[in-house]
Every structure is written in structure tokens, then in C-alpha cells.
Amino acid sequence: MIEPVYQPSPSRYENGMIFRRAGRSGVQLPALSLGMWHNFGSEQTFSNVQEMAHYAFDHGIVYFDLANNYGPAYGTAEENFGRLMERSFRPYRDEMFIATKAGYDMWPGPYGNWGSRKYLMASLDQSLRRMKLDYADVFYSHRYDPETPLEETLQALVDIVRSGKALYAGLSRYPLEAERFAFRYLAERDVPCLLFQDKYNLFNREPETSGVLSLAAESGSGFVAFSPLAQGLLTGRYLNGIPQDSRMAEGRSLRSDVLTDAMLARIRGLNDLARRRGQTLAEMALAWLLSDKRVTSVIIGASSTAQIADNLRALENTSFSSEELTEIDALSRG
Numbered sequence: 001m002i003e004p005v006y007q008p009s010p011s012r013y014e015n016g017m018i019f020r021r022a023g024r025s026g027v028q029l030p031a032l033s034l035g036m037w038h039n040f041g042s043e044q045t046f047s048n049v050q051e052m053a054h055y056a057f058d059h060g061i062v063y064f065d066l067a068n069n070y071g072p073a074y075g076t077a078e079e080n081f082g083r084l085m086e087r088s089f090r091p092y093r094d095e096m097f098i099a100t101k102a103g104y105d106m107w108p109g110p111y112g113n114w115g116s117r118k119y120l121m122a123s124l125d126q127s128l129r130r131m132k133l134d135y136a137d138v139f140y141s142h143r144y145d146p147e148t149p150l151e152e153t154l155q156a157l158v159d160i161v162r163s164g165k166a167l168y169a170g171l172s173r174y175p176l177e178a179e180r181f182a183f184r185y186l187a188e189r190d191v192p193c194l195l196f197q198d199k200y201n202l203f204n205r206e207p208e209t210s211g212v213l214s215l216a217a218e219s220g221s222g223f224v225a226f227s228p229l230a231q232g233l234l235t236g237r238y239l240n241g242i243p244q245d246s247r248m249a250e251g252r253s254l255r256s257d258v259l260t261d262a263m264l265a266r267i268r269g270l271n272d273l274a275r276r277r278g279q280t281l282a283e284m285a286l287a288w289l290l291s292d293k294r295v296t297s298v299i300i301g302a303s304s305t306a307q308i309a310d311n312l313r314a315l316e317n318t319s320f321s322s323e324e325l326t327e328i329d330a331l332s333r334g
């Protein structure tokens with residue numbers, strides 16, 4: 001059977017997607033991006049991977065967030081993305097913003113982890129082969145490495161951009177002082193940091209309290225929020241137990257012991273408030289992040305197109321009254 005050729009929706013930029021400029025750069029990103037950490041690897045059916053990726057692109061989600069170790073298994077989200085490039089997306093490459101990263105354990109031995117030049121260079125070459133790409137749009141140092149001199153990691157990013165294997169450099173999960181040093185180092189070499197990525201959601205306000213969010217904004221870097229739904233806690237997913245097909249049931253990155261009575265009470269309170277606003281909890285949690293203009297894009301995860309559809313509706317109302325914000329703060333802190 002000849003597979004149908006993918007025809008993206010002609011109205012993909014007219015479905016309500018909002019684009020925001022990444023810091024002081026020429027790049028605009030969709031307010032919602034699709035992350036491929038879970039549900040896009042070899043343990044998924046390729047048809048679901050394909051359906052979600054097509055659905056996203058058809059709705060203006062043109063930023064796809066990958067990393068060398070996404071799957072599961074490691075590498076397989078990038079391999080599936082490579083299949084999508086070959087089957088669907090190649091004609092639309094210039095409409096897409098594709099990110100990958102290196103920084104976590106990827107292959108055995110001392111050169112398959114952390115922040116050495118040796119690892120970052122080799123990993124990006126592998127990622128590009130898996131994704132069937134000539135270049136990535138942004139390549140991130142996935143985490144701060146306290147043992148490698150920061151200059152070595154950053155110079156590798158500079159050289160990667162100069163080589164054309166990535167168009168921009170990004171940083172993920174750097175503590176404040178390392179972020180400050182990195183922004184300066186990169187800017188002085190004319191490879192300014194395009195995007196700073198960190199975990200940010202109603203339950204995790206660290207980017208506000210640590211100062212990394214303000215520093216990104218002041219330094220002209222975009223900011224992208226990951227795990228905006230606290231891996232599914234900030235949705236209706238766990239209101240009535242732990243569904244068998246959920247991330248929590250898998251028990252890898254989201255453990256069931258976080259679902260205490262106190263946590264459930266917080267989720268229920270927020271869910272009620274969301275309902276009063278005419279939103280689902282997921283929509284409200286995403287809208288809350290986007291109500292801060294310093295947030296360039298929010299990277300969602302998903303296991304179905306229905307979830308992506310729900311999440312897209314967040315864009316319809318991203319404003320909050322001060323009473324709502326106060327209530328959200330009280331409810332989310334518990």
C-alpha cells in the first residue's frame with residue numbers, strides 16, 4: 001500500500017497560535033511547543049507519534065523539543081523524528097524549529113554524559129543522523145556540569161553554532177551564577193544564548209525565586225518552560241485515581257507517592273477554579289505561565305492528540321484577575 005503523502009493544514013497559522021519573540025533575537029516561537037521526552041520513542045506505536053506530530057504542526061506548533069536521550073528508549077524519539085522528516089516534514093523543514101540537547105547519560109563510559117566538548121560534539125553528530133537533519137535550530141547544553149570548566153562547555157556551543165550544525169545555542173537547568181557567566185561568555189563571542197529552558201509550573205516556582213527567569217529576560221534570552229503541567233499533575237488526569245495508561249502508572253519520572261491527600265486537595269482546588277474560569281485545569285495551568293510575557297514558549301508533553309487539542313485551548317484566555325492570581329497562589333502552595 002502506498003502511504004498517503006502528508007498535507008499539512010493550509011490554515012495552520014490561522015488556528016489561533018500566538019508567536020512570541022525569543023528575547024532580543026530574530027526568532028519567534030509558538031506560545032506552545034511540543035516536547036518529545038515521553039511518548040515519542042520506540043515504546044509507542046509510530047502511528048500515535050505521527051498523529052500527534054502532524055496534529056501539532058497543523059495547529060502552528062512548529063517548535064519540536066528533543067534531546068539525545070528522549071524515548072524511551074534513549075535515542076528513539078530522535079529516530080522517530082527522523083522517520084517523520086522523511087515521511088512528512090521534509091518539505092516543511094524551513095517552517096520548523098527543531099531543538100536537541102546533550103547533558104545527561106547517553107552512552108557508557110566517560111564521554112557519554114555531562115558537559116565536555118568531546119561529548120557535546122559527538123552527541124550532536126549522532127542526533128543529527130538520527131533526526132535525518134543537516135542542522136538543528138537550537139542545540140542546548142542540557143544541564144550544568146559542575147566538574148567540567150564552564151568555558152569548555154560554552155566554547156563547544158560557540159563552535160557548534162559557527163560550524164553550522166546548530167543555528168543557535170541554548171542552556172537548560174543552569175543555576176543562576178552559571179547562567180550569568182554563560183550569558184556573558186556566549187554574548188562576547190557573538191553567539192548569544194537564544195533560549196534558557198527550565199522547569200516552571202504552578203507547583204514549581206523556582207525560576208521566579210532563584211532569579212533565573214528575570215536574568216534571562218534582562219539578558220535578552222528567551223525563556224522556555226518545561227513540565228508546565230507538572231508531568232500531568234496539573235490536569236484532570238489524577239483526580240479519580242491513577243489511570244493505567246498514565247505516566248504515573250509507568251512510574252519512571254512521576255512517582256505515585258507524590259499523589260498525597262494534600263496534593264490531591266491542591267489539584268481539586270485548582271480544578272474548581274479553572275472550571276469557574278471556563279477552562280480545564282490543564283488549560284488554566286498553561287494560561288497562567290503564558291500570562292507572564294517573559295515566557296517565550298511553554299513546552300507541553302502529550303500522549304494523545306486530544307490532550308494537545310485541550311492544551312491549545314489555553315491560548316483563548318491567558319488573562320487573570322488579581323483575585324484569581326491570589327487564589328491560584330494560595331491553592332498551588334497548598
Ligand SMILES: NC(=O)c1ccc[n+]([C@@H]2O[C@H](COP(=O)([O-])OP(=O)(O)OC[C@H]3O[C@@H](n4cnc5c(N)ncnc54)[C@H](OP(=O)(O)O)[C@@H]3O)[C@@H](O)[C@H]2O)c1
Pocket residue numbers: 034035036037038039065066142172173197198225226227228229230231232233235236237245246247248282299300301302303304306307308310311
Ligand atoms: N530541559 C530539561 O531538562 C527537560 C526536562 C523535562 C522535560 N523537558 C521538555 O519539556 C517537555 C514537556 O515535559 P513534560 O512531558 O514533563 O510536560 P507536561 O506538559 O508537564 O506533562 C505532560 C504529560 O501530562 C499529561 N497531559 C498533557 N496534557 C494533558 C491534558 N490536556 N489532559 C490530561 N493530561 C495531560 C500527559 O500525561 P500522560 O502521558 O499520563 O497522558 C503528558 O504526557 C518534554 O517533552 C521535554 O521536551 C525538558
